[in-house]
Amino acid sequence: MSVRILLADDHTLMRQGLRHILEKHADFDIVAEASSGIEAVEAARAQKPDVAIVDVAMKELNGIEAASQILKCSPHTAVLMLSMYSDERYVLRAVKAGARGYVLKNSAGDELISAILTVQKGMAFFSPAVARIFQDGSARLKDARETSDRFELLTSRERQIYQLLAEGNSNKEIATRLSLSLHTVETHRWHVMEKLDLHSTAELVLSAVRRGLVT
C-alpha cells in the first residue's frame, strides 16, 4: 500500500528536488503539490493525504498555521514540517500546531524518507541536529517565571513510562514489558501528560529530547 503525500513548499526548485527524492521510492505517491500555505490547506482538504510535508516559512499562510488548518480539515494526516531553521522555537510551534515531525532541509536528502515512514506509523521524528539543540541547555534563557523542572513532579514509575513512551513504544508494548495492565499504563501516561503539561505524543517526545532522556 502506497503512502499518499502532499508536498508544500513555495520554493519551486526545492519542491522539485524533494519530489525527485520521493519519486525514487516506489511506495510514495505524491498526490498534490502546493506553493503556499493556502494551497496546501486546499489540497489537504481535497486529497486527505497520509503525510503532508509542509515548509515552515511560506508566503500568505505560513507552514505552522497551515499545519494546524490541515489537521483540522484532515485529522488523520501526519504533518511533517520542513524547515531551514533548527531554532527550537520553530520546532515548539510546529509541535504545538500538531506536527509529528520536523526535518531540516539541508539534511532532507538523508532523512526525509525515514521521517515519512516514521510519522506515517504514528511516531515522532526530529532531525538529529534539532534534537541536539534541545539538549544544549547551556545558552538557554532563564525564564523568570519558569518553575523548577516539572520532571521532578513525576514518580519513578511515571518517569520509566515517560522514557518508554518517548522512545516510541506503544501503550501495549509498555504494558507487556513492565508486566502491567494496559489500563494502568494508560493511567500513568495520563498523569505524565498532566504533570508535564503535554497535549500530544509529539510534545511528549520533544520534552524528553529536551531533557536529554532520548536522542
Added chain:
Amino acid sequence: MAGALSKRAVLRAGYAGVVAVLVLSAVEAYRIQSTISRQHLEIYRQFVDQDAGLGTLRRNLWLAGNYVRDFFILPTPAQGELLHSQLQDLKNENEQALQHLALSSNDAGTAAKLRKRLDEFWAVVDPLPRTMLHTTGGQQYDFLQREIVPRRGQLYNAMLALAGASQQRFQNSQSEFASARRQAAGRLLMMLVAALLLSVLVVRLSLRHAENLELQAERHYAAVEQTKGELQQLSARLLEIEEEGKRKLSRELHDEIGQTLALLQIEISHAQSLPEVRSAALIGSLGRARELAERTVQTVRDTALLLRPALLDDLGLVPALQFLLENFLRRSRIATEFTEEGVADRFPDAVMTCVYRVLQEALHNCEKHSGAARVRVAVRQLPECLLLEVEDNGRGFSLNANGMPLKSSGLGLLGSRERAAIVGGTLAIDSAPGRGTRIALRIPLPAVCEAAA
C-alpha cells in the same frame, strides 16, 4: 540684518532726541525763571530808589520852606548864616538825590525839567540870607507869596511828573515782563509738546520694531517646528526604508541562496547514495563539498538573521525577542533574565520591529558600554499598552535635560526614541553613573489597533 541695525540706530537717536529736548526744556525753564526774577528785582529796586529820591527832595523842599520861615522870624546876620549853612546841606543832599534820580531814571526830559526848576528855586532861596536881612513881615510875606510858594508848587508838580513817569515805567516794565514771561512759558510749552510728540513717535517706532521682532521670532519658530516635523518624518521614512531593505535582503539571502544551497546538499547526499559512486576519492570529495555547502548555508542563515530574524515574521514578537536574548547570552555571557506576560504573537509589523530593534539597541549598549553582570528584560501586554523594560546593573551614565545620555554614544538610543515615536510610543531612560540603566518602551495599544487597521 542691515535693516535691523539702521532701525536700532533710528530708535537710539529717537531716545537721545527725547532726552535732549527734555534736558533743554529743563535748562530753559531754569534760565527763564532766573532771568525773570532778576529783571523783576531790578525794576522794583529802580522804582524804590526813585521813590526814595523823590521823597528826599520833597522833604528837603519842605525843610527849606521851614528854614526860610524860621529866618524870617528873626532875620539877623547870625540867623542868615545858619540859614545859609542849612540850605547848603539841603542842596548837597538834593544834588545827591538828583544824581541818583537821573541815573535811575530813563526819562531824561522830566529829570532835566526838575533840575531846572530846582536850580531856579535855589537861585531864589540862596541869596536870602543876604538880601532879606532885617526885612519886615510884610516884605517877607510878599516875598514868600511871590517867589517861594509858586516855585515850590512848580517843583512839586515836576516831582509829581517824575513820579508819574516812574510809576508808568514800572507799570510798563511789569507788563513787558509779563509778556516776556508768557513768551517764555509758550516756548517751554512748545518744547514740552515737541518732546511729547517725539517720545510718542519713538514709542510707536519701538512698539512696531518689537512687534516685527516678535513676528519674526514666531515665523522662525514655526519654520523650526516645521523643519523638525519634516526631519522626524524623514527619519521615520528612513528607518522604514532601512527596515524594508533589511527584510528584503534577509529574505533573499535565506530563501534564494539558503534554499538553493540546501538543495545542493540534498543533491550531493543523493549523489553519495548512488550505487555507481564507489570510488573512495569521489565519496570523500562529495562529503567535503557537502560540508562546504553546509558551512555556507550556516553563514547565509546567520547573516540573514543578523539583518532581520525570520522569527519575527514567521513566529511573532516573543520568539524573536527570546532568540535575540539567547544570542546575546551566548555572545556576552551576561546573566540574562526574561519575563513575558500576556503578550500576543502578532502586532502590526511596525510595532514588532520597534520593540525588537529597541531591545537590540539596549542589549548592544549593555554589552559594549555598561560592563553589567546581569540584565533583566520584561515584556508585558497591559490593557492599554505594550511595555518593554530592560534593566542592567552596569555602570550607567549621566542624562541631559532631554533624558538622553550626555555622551554622543547615545545616538543609538536617540534612534530608539525615534522608533518609539513613529508608533506613537515613548522611550524612557533612567540612568545615573554607578546606578545601572533602565530603559522602558511604552507603546499605547489604541495606536497598535489603529496601525493594524
